[in-house]
Amino acid sequence: IAGITQAPTSQILAAGRRMTLRCTQDMRHNAMYWYRQDLGLGLRLIHYSNTAGTTGKGEVPDGYSVSRANTDDFPLTLASAVPSQTSVYFCASSDSTGRSGSSYNEQFFGPGTRLTVL
Amino acid sequence: AQTVTQSQPEMSVQEAETVTLSCTYDTSESDYYLFWYKQPPSRQMILVIRQEAYKQQNATENRFSVNFQKAAKSFSLKISDSQLGDAAMYFCAYRSSSGAGSYQLTFGKGTKLSVIP
Structure with missing residues (x-):
């Protein structure tokens, strides 16, 4: 694989169910992010991780949790899904170490996961 | 906290013409990055251009x-010789250059650009 992959591509979920959205990158980027995209609201940051083993809250973290056990993976978990979490979820990564030259700090995005909570 | 405003929810342009999408932002920082991302119907986020x-x-x-008008905190995107493939949502984004969590992007709400053949 090259870049960022997300799974699943789309999912319909019953309210109250637990769901984990997967994100994997193979670029050895230190920083990773989760955004949600809602019509008319743009993309909003849910959680981020500047390096493996650390995470931080973004603008809309409630109802979501993340972990960063290694450099490549950054799963997003909805412990008990609610209809307001219906959205398109994007994972992104960036290299803040300066190793990548012209792509320094550029965020690369995955293809997104469309989640519907009924 | 920084905010990014895109005041044009939708715009249209004739093929081969020029269009300008507006973006303003609010920040107290002196050093930062600004980006324009394109999102076609495929949903993929594509970096168009970056400004330090x-x-x-x-x-x-x-x-x-x-x-880029730093004093006015304005960052407009001009697309010349518009092509049908330019039709997409365009997002303006801001990123700090320092501080904890400084790698995050703050996005505007987007401008939907239509290209008329």
Whole structure:
């Protein structure tokens, strides 16, 4: 694989169910992010991780949790899904170490996961 | 906290013409980065152009250029010789250059651009 992959591509979920959205990158980027995209609201940051083993809250973290056990993976978990979490979820990564030259700090995005909570 | 405003929810342009998408932002920082991302119907987020705030020269990438007015906190995107493939949602984004969590992007709400054949 090259870049960022997300799974699943789309999912319909019953309210109250637990769901984990997967994100994997193979670029050895230190920083990773989760955004949600809602019509008319743009993309909003849910959680981020500047390096493996650390995470931080973004603008809309409630109802979501993340972990960063290694450099490549950054799963997003909805412990008990609610209809307001219906959205398109994007994972992104960036290299803040300066190793990548012209792509320094550029965020690369995955293809997104469309989640519907009924 | 920084905010990014895109005041044009929708715009249209005739094929081969030029269109300018506006973006303003609010920040107290002196050093930062600004970006324009394109999102076609495929949903993929594609970086169009990037501007470092410390650079006075406006960034240019082929048919895409920006008008960066630091004092006015304005960052507009100009698309020249518009093509059908330019039809997409365009997002303006801001990123700090320092501080904890400084790698995050703050996005505007987007402008939907239609290209008329």
